[in-house]
Amino acid sequence: MAALDIEQVRKEFGRERVLKDVSLSIESGQFLILVGPSGCGKSTLMNAIAGLEPVTSGRILIDGEDVTHRTPAERDIAMVFQSYALYPSMTVRQNISFGLEMRKVPKAEREQAVERVADLLQISHLLKRKPAQLSGGQRQRVAMGRALAREPKVYLFDEPLSNLDAKLRVDMRTEIKKLHQRLGTTIVYVTHDQVEAMTLADKIAVMRDGHILQLGSPDEVYNNPVDMFVAGFMGSPSMNFIKATLEGGKGACQLRIATPEEADLVLPWPSARGADELAERAGQTVILGLRPEHFSEEDERLTSQAEGTLLTACVSVVEPTGADILLRLPLGQGEVTARVGPKCAITAGERLALRVDMDRAVLFDADSEHRIA
Template sequence: MAALEINNVCKDFGSEQVLKDVSLAIDSGEFLILVGPSGCGKSTLMNAIAGLEPVTSGEIRIAGESVTWQTPAERDIAMVFQSYALYPSMTVRQNISFGLEMRKVPKAEREAAVERVADLLQIGHLLERKPSQLSGGQRQRVAMGRALAREPKVYLFDEPLSNLDAKLRVDMRTEIKKLHQRLGTTIVYVTHDQIEAMTLADCIAVMRDGRILQLGSPDEVYNDPVDLFVAGFMGSPSMNFISATLVGGSGAYRLRVETPGEETLELPWPQERETPALGEKVGERVILGLRPEHFTEDDARLGEYAEGVALTPRITVVEPTGADILLQLKLGDGEATARVGPKCRVKAGERLTLRIDMGRAVMFDRETEKRLA
């Protein structure tokens, strides 16, 4: 039985439709992340699951039971808000136990629950402090502790790390990952940060304009995007989109890439990646999608055994990041980003021989922006 099912949910605010026929299902213990740009409807969907926003049509089921018209208190969910929503006049201990007290849980059980989550989140030394005496990361742990003190059917996290600085976000992300692995709880998590989505999720729903464009594992949405938007949204740096002409025929398709002032490049399309749709696009302009890591430095020691198609572009910008180096190069009618190792010594204005791994490339229709192959 699915822990959460959303069936054909729509939500209107006046004449504006914010959620458009949204459907998904996750199993017990899964970590689902709703990701997308601001205004795509992910927080509205979260509020609909929580019961904070009534849906216009459709059904929401939790653990097999329809909760579409139930109040938040009746749904057996726990929510962690972006703003933490802690009671400023209460101590950490009181904040964590308050929800249990409202549910008339016996005092001994409340105290045991507080001690359990305090130990789990390593906030035992903060129990007698008030929120104003805590750092942002400590407040976030308390907000999580308040949710974890209960054992609901589903936990909802609404952009819980967006108010934290960059380093603290990484630390808290790791803590949330460990927490989920330890407890095996069902979590629905909203974020606009695609790195957060890739590192935390079992399943990612990529949203745009109130619709779910793709629902799948992090590997699926990253390596097999359904369209141009998903491909460009997931990944940092984002995927390179290169204008090309599809030539040839079955078993010998090639992508011709013309770069002003450079030699025309013909990239062979892998035969095992062919689809029937390609036959209709021969002679037409398409979009080639290459991730920065699909480029690698050519190694002379490998000789004829080196994988990929070689090219020697002029490098326009060199961006060291520590762990690797990002190179900007002219390719097609725009620029592309390549990710190479930290020992690369190329300078801006110089040429560097790179190889493109076409076995991992993707191709999109120029007009519809849908995946072709």
């Protein structure tokens, strides 16, 4: 295990700057996930950490040692690729032990390492098979086993589950989580799947256009996004964004949302959440961010209702998912997604009363898209 520090790393391909002064640090034993849309630079950053791509400027330190100009073999890292990268002519046992053999590890130690990781990954019964005889999930376990046999300072995973079907991807995600909990290894993991990021990571780095927009725990990134891009990228379904006008004075702010109907919708902003500071923006257009779970169904049978502001709207689309129901309904000049319980008896075209939990809402500047509350 080792701490990883990336200091002002820049990577240029000709005139194109792919990484733009990226800096981040993770402690020994932490699980860091790099997420972002295609082309944001996350795989390039991973390759730079591995030594597969030389950086234009900046430093990479593993366990306090500057490895910026060292070869991949000198960095003491192990990498699991999206394509598995197994040798088709070798058995599972040979694939796992090959790296150790190249490092001239004694045969007895190699055999011991193979048995250890095979038992850990539950592939002992596959050791005599070749990759062509394995399923996608089994191949991925072998690729992981080859990395684990090395016991390096840092493990790098480059979208290792993207070639698997949905159910197997969930199963393998659980196995990777268990593996990290057992071994306490330092892991850097690249994915475009924000569900993987939320379930696996100790820290998430959200990237866009070669920059790290936010680095924090899954809870911080999800509940306290720094801007609209992070808020919209993390979460499924993504956060709803509603244009509103900020009104009021100190201690009593509200958001006025223009609607196609006669009366505007007015949502009070909680006084405990910086209402005094927001008063300086009175009259400005802002963007209200509400996640689907910030809506809850109003139940007239209950004597005491959940806290929040009540709104009613005509439901346009009902999407049952089993565990819950997603509703599409108009709010402001567009539509929003609300997540309600599976017992909500509603059909498209009916009106529904919902509570809005403004204590969990967030506000963004309409021009810069940065969070303001």
